[in-house]
Each structure stands twice: as C-alpha cells, then as structure tokens.
Amino acid sequence: MPTSPRTAYLSGLLLALAGSVFFSAKAVVAKLLYREGIDAVTLIALRMLLSLPVFLAVAIYTWRRRPRLSANDMGRIAGLGLLGYYASSMLDFLGLQYISAGLERLLLFLTPSFVLLLGIVWLKRPVTARQWLSLVVAYGGVVLVFWHDLHLGGRSTVLGSALVLGAALVYAVYLLASGELLKRVGSVRLVALAMSVSSLACLAQYALLRPWPTLFEQSRAVWSLSLVNAGLCTVLPVFLTMIAVARVGAGPASLAGMIGPVSTLFLAYWLLAEPITGLQLAGTTLVLAGMLLLSSRAASPKA
Structure with a gap:
C-alpha cells in the first residue's frame, strides 16, 4: 500500500526527533569523557575511530x-x-570544554534559523508562517536559558558559545549543500561516505597533534564512554x-531538533548534576510549545 505524503512527513519528523535526542546525548557523554582527563582532539578521534x-x-x-559516482561527486x-562532520563536530567539542551541556544544545538549536535564512538567500525557498511562529516561540525559550547561563560562566561561556555557534552555522551550510546530492546519491550511501571521510580526517588530526x-x-x-559516543550518539x-x-527536507528536520535542548537539559541534570532552575524550565516549556506548532497538521504539507 503506497505511503501517503502526510504519513511520510510524520515518519520523517519522528526520525528527526529520535536522531536529535541521540545526538543531544553526545554533549552529556562528552562532558563525562572530559571528566576522565582527555581533550577534544582525543575525544573526537576515539569517537570516529x-x-x-x-x-x-x-x-x-x-x-x-x-x-555511479563520478570524480566530481x-x-x-x-x-x-x-x-x-569534521569541522562542525570539532568546533562543537571544543566549545563543550567551556560551557554546560544544556547550553551547548540550546546554541546548536540555532541551526534551524541558519537553515531557514540561508535557504531563503541561497535557494530562494519559501517559509511558512507556521514555521516562523514555531521558531519564534521556541527561540523565546532559548533566550531565557542562554541569559541564565551567560551570567554564571563569564568569559569562558562567551568563548565556548562562539565555538558552538560556529558549529551550528557550519552544519546549517552542510544541510543545505547536501540536499541535491542527497536526493541523487541516496541518504545512506552519502552519509556513509561523508562520515568515512570525516573519520579519517579526525584520525589524521590526532596523528599530527599527538603521539599516535x-x-x-x-x-x-x-573506551566505554567512547563506545557509547560512537554507537548511540x-x-x-x-x-x-x-x-x-x-523525507521532510532540511528545514523541518532541523526544526524538529528543538527536542534536543529539552532532552539534554534533563540528561545533564541526571548524569552531570547540572542544575535546573525555574528560568530553564520556562525556556523548556517554550521550546516544547514550538515543537507542538511544528508537528501540528497545519505545519505539514497537504496530502
């Protein structure tokens, strides 16, 4: 039985949500690894190895x-x-050395705004009113939590935030640039080849900067935490x-990543003892409201 456009769209959103939760757990696992005394170069090398x-x-x-893939492909x-998967991840892990796991995920949440803005300028893509509204509502929550953490961390928070923002921007460019090739080559083949290249780059970086x-x-x-980081995250x-x-495009998939800050907030509280304040909970509520707007019937394409 053929799959309807709406069913395909909703299944794509569910996959994006699951992917976001697992990706978000990476920040918590990275923090646990840093407590074991390793740095970002070692962490990403083990992850990719x-x-x-x-x-x-x-x-x-x-x-x-x-x-068949050409040399240009x-x-x-x-x-x-x-x-x-190399530049964006490296910036992200460097930033995590200076900021909390919860703040890192909230800053990476800015990726949807970069995707939407770059999509408008670069690909001339239209954006629905519902998408803009979901983004605005969720960003209200991001601002609340960011303001809270900024007053606690000082200069290290500024440095770490700048690095993670760079990671978000780079990844937004990647999402948009991969669209046409993704449709022609196939998602599984593309991601396998791209991640293989990234893995080799991370290992080469370690060999250049550290005794192999x-x-x-x-x-x-x-090793145990790195296995979790590699497999599940x-x-x-x-x-x-x-x-x-x-299935759903770069914009909706990125917007579905709004669940990431929520899951990271509670994982960081559970595993890292990062505090959850009223301001953070208020921000989390707004993020969830944005998710509800995104997943509503009006936000999805017509069947």
Missing part, C-alpha cells in the same frame, strides 16, 4: 548502487564530510537524521 568500521562497511555495501562528498600510540592507551572508562543518529532530511 570506533564509528569508522560501520561507515566503511556501509560505504562498501552501497558503492555499486546507481547512479566524490570531491563534493569529501567536502561535505569535512564540513558537516597514545590514542590506544586510554582507560577502560574512556554518532552512528545511529547520523543515519536517522539523514533519512529524515530526505
């Missing part, structure tokens, strides 16, 4: 699918991998998010 076998296996399995895929053998001399706790959400983008 453990992720690489999966992405390589999928890349090899999908290699012969049509259309491979160059574009390599560029997307370096942009969306030290990467394998980490404690059992670091990288491999799984990457595929979920890319499939969601293919």
Whole structure:
C-alpha cells in the first residue's frame, strides 16, 4: 500500500526527533569523557575511530548502487564530510570544554534559523508562517536559558558559545549543500561516505597533534564512554537524521531538533548534576510549545 505524503512527513519528523535526542546525548557523554582527563582532539578521534568500521562497511555495501559516482561527486562528498562532520563536530567539542551541556544544545538549536535564512538567500525557498511562529516561540525559550547561563560562566561561556555557534552555522551550510546530492546519491550511501571521510580526517588530526600510540592507551572508562559516543550518539543518529532530511527536507528536520535542548537539559541534570532552575524550565516549556506548532497538521504539507 503506497505511503501517503502526510504519513511520510510524520515518519520523517519522528526520525528527526529520535536522531536529535541521540545526538543531544553526545554533549552529556562528552562532558563525562572530559571528566576522565582527555581533550577534544582525543575525544573526537576515539569517537570516529570506533564509528569508522560501520561507515566503511556501509560505504562498501552501497558503492555499486546507481547512479555511479563520478570524480566530481566524490570531491563534493569529501567536502561535505569535512564540513558537516569534521569541522562542525570539532568546533562543537571544543566549545563543550567551556560551557554546560544544556547550553551547548540550546546554541546548536540555532541551526534551524541558519537553515531557514540561508535557504531563503541561497535557494530562494519559501517559509511558512507556521514555521516562523514555531521558531519564534521556541527561540523565546532559548533566550531565557542562554541569559541564565551567560551570567554564571563569564568569559569562558562567551568563548565556548562562539565555538558552538560556529558549529551550528557550519552544519546549517552542510544541510543545505547536501540536499541535491542527497536526493541523487541516496541518504545512506552519502552519509556513509561523508562520515568515512570525516573519520579519517579526525584520525589524521590526532596523528599530527599527538603521539599516535597514545590514542590506544586510554582507560577502560574512556573506551566505554567512547563506545557509547560512537554507537548511540554518532552512528545511529547520523543515519536517522539523514533519512529524515530526505523525507521532510532540511528545514523541518532541523526544526524538529528543538527536542534536543529539552532532552539534554534533563540528561545533564541526571548524569552531570547540572542544575535546573525555574528560568530553564520556562525556556523548556517554550521550546516544547514550538515543537507542538511544528508537528501540528497545519505545519505539514497537504496530502
């Protein structure tokens, strides 16, 4: 039985929501890893080392699918991998050294606004009134929580926030740039190849900046947390998010990421003992209101 446009849209939103929750948990796992004494370069190298076998296996399995990839296609895929999964991730993990997990996820939440604005300027895409309204409502919540944390962290909060904002902007460019290639090449094949490139870049970075053998001399706790970071917070959400983008588009998929700040707030409270204040709860309520607007019938395309 054929799937209706509305069913496909709602399933895409659900995939985007799940991907956002798993991606968001990455910030909490990273904070736990930093408590074990490693830095951002080591963290991302371990993350990608453990992720690489999966992405390589999928890349090899999908290699012969049509259309065949040209040298130009491979160059574009390599560029997307370096942009969306290396540069953006590196900026994000660097920023996490200075700010809380909750604030990091709220700042990455700015990605939908960058996607919408870049989409208007770059691709001339229309934006519905409901999308704008959902964004405005949710941003009210972001502003409340950001203002709260900014008064507590001082200069380190400013530095960390700038790095994470850079990550959000880079990832927004990646989402838009991957759209046409994603439709032609296929989400699974594209993400497997792009993540393989990113993984190799992260490992090369470690080899250039650190003695290579030290990467394998980490404690059992670091390896265990890195396995969680690679499997549940990288491999799984990457595929979920890319499939969601293919079904509903970059804008709605990014807006669905509004659930990320909410899940991170409570995970950080549970696992990191980061406080939850009334101001943060008020902001969380506004974020949830924005999610309800996004998922309502009026926000989805007509069947």
